[in-house]
Amino acid sequence: MLKIAVDAMGGDFAPEVNILGAYEAAEDNEIEIILVGNEEKIKNFLQEKRELKGRISIFHTDDYILMDENVSTAIRRRKTSMRKAVELVREGKADAVLSAGNSGAMMALSFLLLGKLPDVDRPAIATVMPCLKGHFILLDAGANVDCKAEHLLQFAFMGDAYHKTLFNSKSPRIALLSIGEEGSKGNEATKEAFKLLQESCLNFIGNIEGKDIFFGSADVVVCDGFVGNIVLKVGEGLAEALMKMLKREITELITGKIGYMMIKPAVKSFRKKIDYSEYGGALLLGIKGTSLICHGRSSAKAIKNAIKVANEMAKKEIYKRISESLKSKEDINEGKSTVNGLLCS
């Protein structure tokens, strides 16, 4: 049974949703959970709820990081719940860690304390996004703002390994986010990355434009962290704005109001499907360990889902798979393999 360290104090609705999410996850799965944070606060909340089970323990810390705190000073404090939670993984006392707290701090602490994998220049954030035909993985979603072609190539290899591990897929379709389908379209980094990807053994399907990503034509969408973060946030904001605009339009007329009552259950179910916080968290790829960043507004269900993903990824040793994938890339570069695809699968 694997152990998951949960930063109990991170997120807009901490510690409540983290504790509830941990409970729900422990009920459904073969998991041990360590809630890291203020023992008194956690226990106070627990008294109102159910008793602690054997599968959930508390690791006490006095301090915790605020949501909008400056990252560089926040990560220096030694006894924050977030730092301790990551340290538990480093020390081998936990198999994975997750936090819905300050995402910049969580990223920095994970990189710093767990360290990069040998063949990785830049670890990346990978998010799972909903689309018409299921889901796709977008990376980098915000770890690296200025990227070179080689970094984008590494993201593609990491995304490939993540998709295979998460969805048990054989040959995920990898696409490069750009402003035209031809390889000649894009900025300097993407144009160069296009060539590198074409030469790689990945199932590279070429450039993808922004309008196509939500129709499911690619399984892994690669971009730099500046673009990725903007796409992620635009998607989130636009979905919310559109639903508000549509509701305003519908409820202007009486027939619309009645109609809206009738479609309300469908709207609710739809909202859940497109709500990013329902999809667990974003996984950090390229580090020696399993670390998930959850949305600050995560619900208990989102925390539960993230714990499940963390457990599964730790069990399948995602970071070893990524390391192997990048190793195979290097082997091919060095001419150790002449058959494309052999080492990549």
Place this chain on the structure above:
Amino acid sequence: MLKIAVDAMGGDFAPEVNILGAYEAAEDNEIEIILVGNEEKIKNFLQEKRELKGRISIFHTDDYILMDENVSTAIRRRKTSMRKAVELVREGKADAVLSAGNSGAMMALSFLLLGKLPDVDRPAIATVMPCLKGHFILLDAGANVDCKAEHLLQFAFMGDAYHKTLFNSKSPRIALLSIGEEGSKGNEATKEAFKLLQESCLNFIGNIEGKDIFFGSADVVVCDGFVGNIVLKVGEGLAEALMKMLKREITELITGKIGYMMIKPAVKSFRKKIDYSEYGGALLLGIKGTSLICHGRSSAKAIKNAIKVANEMAKKEIYKRISESLKSKEDINEGKSTVNGLLCS
């Protein structure tokens, strides 16, 4: 009365929608329109419709540019409808030009034949996008893929002048698209541009995140053309995908089906509001003339709207206003003005 040159052969539904749009625009406004393209084809279509009015004339060209043609070869051909339409502006025979054809070619021809304004390093594409509280201007939407801070600053000045001209606003709120609200968040170019914008006399409200642009918290959103084009296309694609997903969800149940019938008029009106093709075209800023690029899928109404915008922008001499705005920026840089805002309004 101003003259607008319309590339009759450009767009997915050419020449029909262009001709219809031109008619509708000529009916409603004090405009003369020159339809540039194959005279026989235009007249054939006109026979089925109404007769030519005095306000609409035809400028014949045999050749035209295909939608997905290679830009560099397409713009070299001398007798295409698009090239001739732009040339009419250069020769002073028309006051503005628009095309729903190959957007790369239209951009290149406009830049090439009309030329840059003196203080402009990089002309940009500005689009008007719908949001919860009306509209905002996004630029650059695709003309410049790799931008420096100074370019972003120029885009801000051009966007400011465009907003004032289009919406008769006094002091539009200018924001820089980035991945965090603090000036320290972003890539190299945006971090540097943040400082330049802070020192400028513009009403700079700071960085804006992707999730906030559709809520109307800024009037002008500045970014490089790679990011801008992706945001534009993501918005377009996501809106379409979401509506499809929502409809699928709603019509799964009988009550939903009935409810959907009742909300259908509202959905239709909503779709129109968020349909980018309903907002005329994207204006090229920073060139010596008024040139609009319309969506390839433009309807007759979109062409009509674009003609109206082209007419208004030509009448208000948008490019002179942009030139003055950028001149004021230079004056301030050179210390000719010490009072912020004096020369900028």
